[in-house]
Amino acid sequence: MTENPIDQISRQMARRWFLKDCGVGLGAVALQQLLAREAAAAPGPLAPKKPHFAPRARNVIFLFMGGGPSHLELFDYKPVLARFDGQLPPAELIRDYRAAFINPASKLLGPKFRFRRYGACGAELSELLPNMGTVVDEIAIVKSMVTDAFNHAPAQIFMSTGTQQFGKPSLGAWVSWGLGSESDNLPAFVVFSSGNKGPSGGNANWGSGFLPTVHQGVSLRTSGDPVLYLSNPPGVDSRTQRDTLDTIGQLNRIRYQTVGDPEIETRIRSFEMAFRMQSSAPELMDISQEPAHVLKRYGIEPGKPGFAMNCLLARRLVERGVRFVELFHESWDQHGGLVRGLTKNCQDTEKACAALIGDLKDHGLLDETLVIWGGEFGRTPMVQGSSDGRDHHPNCFTMWLAGGGVRGGVTLGRSDDFGFHVVEDRVHVHDLHHTILHLLGFDPQRLSFRFQGLDQRLTGVEPTRLVTEILA
């Protein structure tokens, strides 16, 4: 895993040379068998691979809440902030603080919603999250997240790739590269987008950086073609398509016999997988077979695309062996309209989030599926505008994780009385990445790819920590 493909090949070459030219006691027949076996397993870039050690999770569903959800209204209740509503923040709190839009010396804004305790663990959640309350014993809430960036695009790229610089692989691409795919008719890394806008960071959020491009996320849609150009051109029915692919395949095989380039075989396989995808992708999207109570559980209105539908599809994708599913829901940038915006966002998403956890559990998938919820940063305890908005805040925010190797019913971390700084159990984005990789069976130090003369890693060069507190 620490090798780049060139090294791998030269190692294989060395090995072949050794076996062949050094004649180290293997008979010629044994040698042939060995080489043949190697050729048969000649791994496509997406062949399943084993991680460094036994994984706790095999799949990931990342619910990316673009825009920066307010931890202060959703997970991190601050009675003191309520008491100081309308007053200026203490000077030492905002010393050297850079805010995106507001003057840091803006008045404090008390939480806009009530909180109550849920579940056996007694975790405190906002009244906006009643359904999440029913699964709170399954999730680990991390109230001590910290990030490096406070503008959307850089912060999203940071959350997605571990750096603010463009050109690095996304988390999903690393996982696809490290683990390969369990599906031979769907991509390894699938992306959906819902909400008010597209992600600020654009495609780079699911890019493959310097890793082979097969590992980049593939956008799927719930209306029209689920995969771009999936449908045959007008007038081409499935019989014609089959006949066409057979003919292309025949001709490609003849060519292969002439020139001997194994890339032709790969091309033949690609066409076959494309054909399979033409039926598997619509089958995936066809939720008519899902029982009515399941649709209801997610809050799906049939025919209406959106986050709830995408959650159900995420479960169906994981069922079908897709390694990494990422749902972008970019609607959480409440500079103003905090109350209305959060109410609507929670109506649109929280029921589906809770349903996803329950549904995965019912299908026996939660144990091996890591679900992650969160945005690129949190929001300021200081007001933006008169009384109904908050600015971007990188110093403290909340995320939750569930499933695959995560201990449910845990709340980790504590922020100060204003929800401004983390005061206990700080979890930096790199620590989160470390923990995610760990759950998938990787040592983040060793999951590296040599590029530009460096062993590049998702978690960067500084030491990172495994958040053991939330591990099952």
Added chain:
Amino acid sequence: MNSRLQCTTVLAAALISVSVRSAFGDDRPTAISFQQQILPILSERCFACHGPDETSREADLRLDQRDDAVRSRDGSFVIRPGDPQASTLIDRITAADDDERMPPPDSGNEPLTPEQIRLLRRWIEQGAPWSGHWAWKPPQRPPVPTASSANAVATPVDAFVLARLEKEGLQPAPPADRETLIRRAYLDLLGLPPSPEQVDEFLNDRRPDAWVRLIDRLLDSPHYGERWARFWLDAARYADSDGFEKDKPRSVWFYRDWVIRAFNSDMPYDRFIIEQIAGDLLPGASQDQRVATGFLRNSMINEEGGIDPEEFRMQAMFDRMDAIGKSIVGITLQCGQCHNHKYEPFSQRDYYRMFAFLNNAHEAQPVVYTPEQQAKRQNVLDRVEQIERSLKESMPDWQERMARWETTVLARQPEWSVLTIENAGDNNQRYLPQEDGSVLAQGYAPTRFTATFHAADSSEEIRSFRLEVLTDPNLPAGGPGRALDGQMALTEFQVTAESLRDPGQRQDVHFVRAVADYSNPPRQLGPPYTDRQGNSSGTIGPVEYAIDGDDRTAWGIDAGPGRRNQDHQAVFVADRNIAYPGGTKLIIRLKQNQGGWNSNDNQTLNLGRFRISVSAAAPETDPLPPAVRKILAVPADRRTPEQQRTVFSCWRRTVPEWQQASRQIERVWKDHPEGTTQLTLLERPRPRTTHVLERGSFLRPLEAVDPGTPAFLHPMPSDGTPLRLAFARWLVARDSPTTARAIVNRIWQAYFGTGLVDTPEDLGTTGSAPTHPDLLDWLAVELMDHDWKLRHVHRMIVLSRTYRQSSQVSEALLRKDPDNRLLARGARFRPDAEIVHDILLSAAGLLVPEIGGPSVCPPAPPFLFRRPVSYGFKSWPYARDEQRFRRALYIFRFRSVPYPSLQTFDAPSGEYATVRRPRTNTPLQSLVTLNAPLFFEAAQGLARRMLQQNSRSDEDRIVYGFRCCTGRRPAENEQRILENYLRRQRERFRSGTIDAAELFVDSYGRKITSPSGTDDAEFASWILLSRVLLNLDETITRG
């Protein structure tokens, strides 16, 4: 991982008694190569703590310098040349104890392999010979090896390749057949497939130099420049949009076209680089040379709300350094941004000293003109001058009259005092204070908003306000506004005055009069200044519009092309003195309501740079244009001719008997062409100070540094040349060790799929060693000795026998050399995304060969450009008619939403410099070529092309179509398969099982018709057959 360890252990054990071999098995029984075998181990495993970076150096030991590694340390030696037993290095790397062993387990480095240990031991035995990294020594011309068979050598390239093959006991492959060769040359040199007619011409050319003639013809083709421009644009991270959240369209196609022309004119590579780094600083820089600096400006721009523009200017600077590192010098510079380089003798300070060369430019965006437009523009200027000359001739005493006018107007200029204004808004748009008291608007550009400013003034009397809107190099087209053409519109100018002493006392200022040096005639705004439904955002016109209380009208200064980007000023006169005793707080609101609806597009009409002043005077008449006012301050005899003309042009409009002539001049100006803008660099007159930035953070500047180059590289002459220009020349100096190597290596990569060094972005110590070091150096020296003309390098490669080898491969050879690094065969690979696109459209006979111009928007699913896929609504004006069949080079590139078919075939997004594309082979690619509407249209086109052949036989038509796609004739079995396929489709269409007419839609869903004389079933059958041909592996492969 386990199997790897086991494998290498077994391997190494077996090797103990065997001679040392490289990965390719070349015999080196005794001599260990420091460069190839030892340095990679030291740099990968040891340099992090024992390398050039003194801040992370442990135990006062450096292993990157022989002197230090072999010196005595109290009688013991880390390396004792000739004596491994006495070298503590060996003890440490073989120690069983974790605490003893190097590299330490907690370093994240695995222990050295037995093979590596053995190599190090042998190397010390051999006296630990040392040499610097190969790439830091300027290339010297190596002797050309003598080949055993002279006729196997067409160009010296072959001699180097053969020498290596002989060593490996391999034979070169026979030449490919001529059909393969011509297609290979077309795809490599032009990025286009040859037509069957072009193939025939070559096949029939029996002259011995037919190949040379073909290559020279292709190198002379204007399409050569297009294909190789794309090669460079990857490295230049070219894209047509800003990137980041807003990802707004930008205008940079002039740069793209400059690159095409540079390749087509075979501009020497050193000049090519100099112009891109510092073209603006060349003496008498032409427009082209300024456009060339667009290379550096291809960095992304973040204009999301709430950003600090300086933070992202720094990001762009880092990107520029990265681009220079990857694309010009082939060295990873990025590390130096945050810390000293761990592997090269390149410190963080070195990084910022190089950075300092680039850190002194405006982010300019001037108006540029095509040659035709330039001629037209010159004609306008000449005609105006002619009229003005005749006016002067008609009035012998004009100079005295003008001087009198100057005195009069100067006398009535009020005294102004400039306000220090401070934005009181929410930091959406940022206002950077300038030295002259003006502010420059940067960052997010809202389209409809009110900017509020606070200022304090202690005057006893304030009767009027002056708003100067000013040009600035950092504004689009130079400003004064932020619209793409530098325009602006001021909806309302509002002021509230408040007593500083008693804030309870305040009043909204009532303006009775507004005058301006210029307002454009009233004009209703059109696209893009509309609401979502396309209704106009209002009317721009006289300055009174800014105090009329009407949000639909605004002061406009659009003087039309050629005169649009000038300073202007408006004066607003209050009904009375609005000053308060003891000082006045002024709350100034600049309402700007005339932008379009979409702030994620270029729809803004915001003020770009402006300054506000107050006066006790209440002027009645229009003020002087700021430019004229400035000139009048210069004594008449010291004005430049240009200044004299400016004053004259202003004055002549006031001369009663010249009204007619002035109107005539106005009509002439209407012929001035609209230009385009281009992002360029423009040197600032006053240098910025560059600091080392702690961990690359612009908020944590450390010591200041002067511009300079790293000490371990060749020196930079200091001869008083502007610094950025000197730096550019240093990059391409004859003794620059990596520049020539980097470019010939990438050219090689383009021809053979892999470079001679397979890490083209990094020729440094951590990069790979070259497979053919002498060949690399020979090519580099050849390039420099031939005036840096790339075409010479192309010829040396393409005319070689190495290039012309057949790409057919046996299993044995495949096993020995799967990646064809030894070149015992021709290269075979799927070409770049753009070439795949162009092959399909060319084979279809649809490709439009037009060169250059604005980028085009071919068919793509609309949802890509809307929410929630795209962050904001993106404009994608679909290319109508045949423009959709332009070469892929011209497809509009949004960084955040790449064109899907190009992305699927691994085209880079332009978010960072790329010098090595991945090359994948995926099902999504199959879906694109099978089903994307544009490529289905290609199938229709190819069908038409086949049906238009004179011969009516299926056989001939199939042969023709097959040749369009693959360049060759089908073999008999292939022909039969295709005929059978065609027959089956005919049967199905004829029997009515499927409806032929359904296939007859173009990529915009419009109906098309069968060619005359062909029935629907027949046309449909041929379309499907074409689809098969276009989807063959061979069609999208360069064989």
